[in-house]
C-alpha cells in the first residue's frame with residue numbers, strides 16, 4: 230500500500246484537461262491548472278501553483294498524451310512530478326458509469342473495457358475520460374488509478390423515478406433510463422450542507438440546486454439521492470446556459486418533419502443554442518441579470534424562465550421528500566447570484582422557505598446560510614468542490630485495498 234498523501238485529480242474533456250493536485254492530510258490544493266484546445270492551433274497550458282506566479286505555455290498540444298506530459302513537467306518544476314513518492318493515486322472524473330459503476334472503482338484493463346462499452350450512452354464524454362486514464366496509466370503504470378463517476382450518486386434513484394414511461398423492452402435493449410449527472414457535486418454539497426448546519430447527513434433532507442453553465446437539481450433524503458433532474462443525458466431538467474432542459478420530445482419530430490432539420494442539427498440546437506443563450510443571446514447569468522435590470526425584455530424572459538423552471542423542481546422535490554430541512558445553492562450561478570436565489574425563494578413562506586435580503590447579499594467563498602434564523606427550512610449557499618470529492622473518494626478507495 231502507498232504511503233503517499235497526495236492525489237492528482239484529472240478531468241479530461243474532448244479537447245481539454247483540467248487537473249488539481251491535492252494533499253489529503255489537510256485538503257490543500259498544491260497545484261491546479263488546465264490545458265485547452267488539445268489537437269488544435271492555439272493550445273494553452275495554464276499552471277497555477279499554490280504559491281508563486283501562474284505559468285502559461287502557449288503551443289500546440291497534438292494529443293492528450295502530449296498535454297499530460299506537459300502537465301507532468303510543470304508539476305515536476307514544483308518538485309511534485311508524477312514520479313514523486315508522495316503521490317498516492319490519480320483520480321479520474323468519468324461522466325457515465327451506467328448501471329455497472331455505482332462506486333469509485335480501481336481501474337484495471339477489464340474496468341477500462343466496461344467504461345468503453347458505455348460510450349454509446351455517453352458519446353460526448355466517456356471517450357475523452359478514457360483517453361485521460363490511458364495516458365495516465367502509461368505515464369505511471371504502477372500507480373493506482375481510480376475512476377469516479379458523475380452518475381454514481383444517483384444510482385439510488387428508485388425505479389419509478391429512474392424509468393421513463395416507455396416500452397420496457399426497448400428501454401432495456403438500449404439502456405434508456407434516467408442516470409443523472411453532476412453526482413459528485415450533489416454528494417459533496419449535500420454532506421457539506423449537513424456539516425454547515427451541524428446535523429447528521431443521515432437525518433437531513435436536502436434539495437441541492439447545482440446552477441452552473443450546466444444545471445441540475447437533486448432531492449437527497451438522509452444522504453441518499455432519490456430524485457435528480459438530468460436524465461439519460463445531461464439535457465433533461467433545468468434551463469441551462471445553452472441547453473433547453475425539459476421540452477416536449479414531440480418538438481424533435483416537429484422540427485425534423487416540418488422544420489426539415491436533421492437529428493444532428495436538433496441535437497446542436499437543444500444542447501448548444503438553447504437555454505439562456507437561445508432565449509436572449511447571452512449564456513452568462515451576470516449579463517442576463519444586467520440586461521434584465523436595464524429593462525431588456527428578452528433578458529427578463531430568460532431570467533424568469535430560468536427561475537420558473539427551478540421553482541417547479543423545488544416544489545416537486547418538496548412533495549417527493551415530504552419534509553425538507555435545507556435548500557442548498559451551488560456552482561457559478563448558485564454561489565454568486567443573489568438575484569437568482571432571491572427569485573427562486575420568493576413567496577415560499579408557506580413552505581417554510583425564505584431568504585434574508587441582507588444575508589443573501591453578502592459575497593463570500595464560504596458555506597453559509599442566507600435564510601432568517603427562524604426559518605423552518607435552511608437556505609444555504611455551499612460552494613461545490615468536485616475535485617476535492619473525487620480526491621477523497623480516490624484516497625479512501627486506495628486505503629481500503
Ligand code: AMP
Nearest residue numbers: 441442443513514515560561562565566
Ligand atoms: P460553473 O459552470 O459552475 O463554472 O458556472 C459558470 C456560470 O456561473 C457562468 O456561465 C455564469 O453564468 C455564472 N456566474 C459566475 N459568476 C457569476 C456571478 N457573479 N453572478 C451570476 N452568475 C455568475
